[in-house]
Amino acid sequence: MILKATGLSKSFPIENMEPQHVLKNIQLTINKGEFVSVMGASGSGKSTLLYTISGMMQPSAGTVEFAGEQLNKLTEEQLTSIRLNKMGFVFQQANLLKNFNLKDNIILSAYLGKKESQKEIDKRAVQLMKQTGVHQLALKDITQASGGQLQRVSICRALINKPEIIFGDEPTGALNSKSASEIMMLFNEINQNGTTILLVTHDAKVASKTERILFMADGEIVSEKYLGKMKDESTLKEREKQVAKWLNGLDF
Numbered sequence: 001m002i003l004k005a006t007g008l009s010k011s012f013p014i015e016n017m018e019p020q021h022v023l024k025n026i027q028l029t030i031n032k033g034e035f036v037s038v039m040g041a042s043g044s045g046k047s048t049l050l051y052t053i054s055g056m057m058q059p060s061a062g063t064v065e066f067a068g069e070q071l072n073k074l075t076e077e078q079l080t081s082i083r084l085n086k087m088g089f090v091f092q093q094a095n096l097l098k099n100f101n102l103k104d105n106i107i108l109s110a111y112l113g114k115k116e117s118q119k120e121i122d123k124r125a126v127q128l129m130k131q132t133g134v135h136q137l138a139l140k141d142i143t144q145a146s147g148g149q150l151q152r153v154s155i156c157r158a159l160i161n162k163p164e165i166i167f168g169d170e171p172t173g174a175l176n177s178k179s180a181s182e183i184m185m186l187f188n189e190i191n192q193n194g195t196t197i198l199l200v201t202h203d204a205k206v207a208s209k210t211e212r213i214l215f216m217a218d219g220e221i222v223s224e225k226y227l228g229k230m231k232d233e234s235t236l237k238e239r240e241k242q243v244a245k246w247l248n249g250l251d252f
């Protein structure tokens with residue numbers, strides 16, 4: 001087990017009204033090496049779940065244990081260190097810094113993170129850029145790359161500190177279907193190399209490439225289904241059909 005949420009709830013206050021209960025008593029265990037996706041209608045609480053289990057947001061109740069640490073017992077400084085060194089984040093938009101070239105965007109957080117030499121960090125950045133097919137863009141800036149390429153760079157940035165888990169919030173949401181599919185194959189490869197991955201997605205095609213799908217409705221995990229790891233792409237059509245069936249059976 002790498003992550004365990006117990007009795008996790010999150011409410012947001014609303015002026016002159018009852019608070020909005022966005023997460024309700026969530027129990028969730030993620031095992032080391034798993035590739036998990038979270039699906040559910042807009043507003044069901046998917047992003048809030050991701051933010052609370054990754055220590056970006058304080059839950060209203062409940063606990064999160066990550067890599068042997070109870071996140072609620074840590075100081076903000078300790079949480080920042082865990083997020084920097086043990087977690088990687090990929091969002092819908094790459095959110096890269098415009099005054100840095102693409103390689104510098106990748107290595108910046110490694111300079112802030114682990115105590116490694118510049119040479120080692122540089123070497124890993126180049127390896128990651130090769131693995132993700134963007135090494136020829138190392139010295140370009142963000143205006144000189146496509147959306148898919150920028151997302152590959154943001155995946156390199158997420159991986160630079162060798163995280164134990166990658167959290168993705170709609171990481172393919174802004175991409176065309178070809179780029180989205182390529183990015184998912186890349187996540188699959190990263191997962192096969194041992195990194196645990198949890199993705200929030202609206203897209204059944206994305207979810208069908210993951211190992212386990214959690215379905216959320218109204219702040220609760222209402223169902224979870226196991227697809228198993230995708231060993232090769234020949235099974236993809238079958239997996240997509242299966243996910244479509246599951247979605248049809250749920251009343252979102």
Ligand SMILES: Nc1ncnc2c1ncn2[C@@H]1O[C@H](COP(=O)(O)OP(=O)(O)OP(=O)(O)O)[C@@H](O)[C@H]1O
Pocket residue numbers: 012020022040041042043044045046047048049
């Ligand atoms: N910081 C906040 N303050 C108040 N309400 C919030 C806040 N963040 C989220 N919410 C509310 O919580 C609910 C769930 O939001 P969340 O973003 O987790 O859903 P989601 O399932 O990820 O939706 P989407 O698929 O549209 O991104 C929404 O009704 C949203 O308005």
